[in-house]
Amino acid sequence: AQSVTQLDSQVPVFEEAPVELRCNYSSSVSVYLFWYVQYPNQGLQLLLKYLSGSTLVESINGFEAEFNKSQTSFHLRKPSVHISDTAEYFCAVTYSGGYNKLIFGAGTRLAVHP
Template sequence: AQSVTQLDSQVPVFEEAPVELRCNYSSSVSVYLFWYVQYPNQGLQLLLKYLSGSTLVESINGFEAEFNKSQTSFHLRKPSVHISDTAEYFCAVSSRSGYSTLTFGKGTMLLVSP
């Protein structure tokens, strides 16, 4: 079994400021890790994923996340946010071994203001 903890339900930030959305996971086996984003009135979209290889992964819109196995974390960062980044962000984990459902955290609402 696995679980995901997103400690911050809401993160308010000013435009052009840096942001970090925290994600910690628990699993007895090796995992794949994901961040999904849900913009207002839209469905969830994959933002970035860690499957293997480099522990630092990036999205096309400037977000990055680093897999830290020792701290069981996969925090999401962006050095300078835009108003358009306002959305709910979900961290998710699935097991590497065989079939596994995707287990989601409760989400973090990123609120970017001018």
């Protein structure tokens, strides 16, 4: 069975500092991996995704994540965060075939302080 572990429930960081949000998954088959972001009182928005090809994927707002098959990880990074990045971040996995049962991690609350 698939599962997703987000290792940190909360990550406090100062503005302009780098950040890494950790995500590990378990699956015996090929997977698709996603990071979604949820701003307060809003729905989930896709931040970035890994389907195949290059293991490093980037978002338009400076986040990037690297798929590491040997470590079954998909950590999210940003070299310099802004106050506006404060949100809940969810890592998710589904297998690359069939209907899309997206399994979410428990979420990581990123709190950016001035």
